[in-house]
Amino acid sequence: MFKMNNNSLIIKDPVLSIRNLFVSYDKGKYAVNNVSADIKRKSVTAIMGPSGCGKSTLLRAINRMHELYENIETKGEIVLNGRAIAQMPTIELRRMAGMVFQRPNPFPTMSIYDNVIAGYKLNGIKMKRAQRDEIVERSLTDVALWNEVKDSLYKKGSFLSGGQQQRLCIARALAFDPEVILLDEPTSALDPVATSKIEELLVKLKENYSIVMVTHNMSQAARISDYSMFMYLGELVEYGKTKDMFTKPKDRRTEEYLTGKFG
């Protein structure tokens, strides 16, 4: 039986369970140090912490994007919907765990339509035209972009505004109908208006999707997340309901971070 960190929540039927996860880029130095946590279905879980605390690495470990770095070593286990991700082919895993990045990154050579469908297209998955149209419309509607772009679907995605581009990138991840959406500081490159639109969108999306979001914007975590993790130096210091954590943090370090003493 594995040992749970005493700060971990007990969550029934989690979409993700992370068990004793260690990730090191450098021998002996852990970017993620013995993290165990369960992630609740159909809710927003925020990962907070100062820069370099391992929050992005933890997020990337979930769809194994962290393996792109050299000399990476991973120990422990992540289970997605009852299946260990280490044994899954990356294509399948990344379809189930879609990722959205800090900077909007639509493919500059592709139209809006092709950007949404890019995951299917680039992986050589053949579909009927009607089926493709349906996926594009559903995904763009989900991110509240359909009405804005339905007349310019065949224009390049890079002509959209930053906020629209980021919603396009979320649509690209949604096209696969993923189990979980991983967002790596999705609003840090956007202006306040675009940011609040994305936040509204995430609150709406959690009705159907499980969302894990890295943010170093505490008020954002407080506004939209249901659960929060606080990480420090690779360790998961505290994990709980966002309300509880922001009103009565259990750990001194969490309290100091939330009150702005460091970070």
Add this chain to the structure above:
Amino acid sequence: MQTGKLKIRTLKNNIFKSTVIVFSVVTILPILLIIYELVSKGIKQISFDFILKTPPDTFEAMTALSNGELIPGGIANGIAGTLFMVIMASVIAIPVGVITGIFLYENQGKPLANLTRNVSDILQGVPSIVLGLIAYIWIVKPVTHGFSALAGSVSLSIMMLPMIVRSTEETLKMIPQTIKEAALALGVPYYKVILRVLVPTGFSGLLTGILLSISRILGETAPLMLTALGSSAINFNIAKPTSAVPLLIWEFYNDPNMVDLIWSSSLLLMAMVLSLNIISKRIVARTK
């Protein structure tokens, strides 16, 4: 007192300014003079015949000159040979160069990549006549048993390689890492990320590098003298001697009756090189 100092400073400033302008003009001047000379001496020979016919022999040229007529015939064999060899050289150099460029981009800082990059840079500095000699030893003697278009193309393709390698690597480096991540996060296999996402994204950069490398070899003469040799007829056989525009210019130079053709051939060659340069500059400007 103060105004005096100010005057001296303004004067110094103006002297500096005008020096800069003078030297800039000095830089532009040669190309303007070259174009002027070529146009004024060469334009009279330019006609459809000049592009569609092969050169006259010395006697025909002499007769035409003594009758005060234009030299008949043209440089069709040179134009055809240049296009033929440039296309063949591109077919050899583009895949090798682009793939090597991708390899360098993907293996930043690794020993083999560093070695390849340095060797490619050195290759750029190898005198073109040496490349001609090498192609002579490699192709002319053992493969085609005589001067040939193939040998010419091989020497030209070696000249193209370093530029294509470098421009491919630099272009790919300029593509934001986030685009690559986006594709990988969709589960796209690595080779497809490169071929279907990175190469299309950097396409205009790759094209520019290729066009510039072509414009560099268009006027190459020395390696062709040792490989393609030249031919008075149009030739599309890779194993046979082939003419090229710069080779013809050299031949015309050695024949006192053909002097007029030197200028029109040079004008045509210059026009080809300049337009390739302008096209590639345009592409760069449009994508920036």
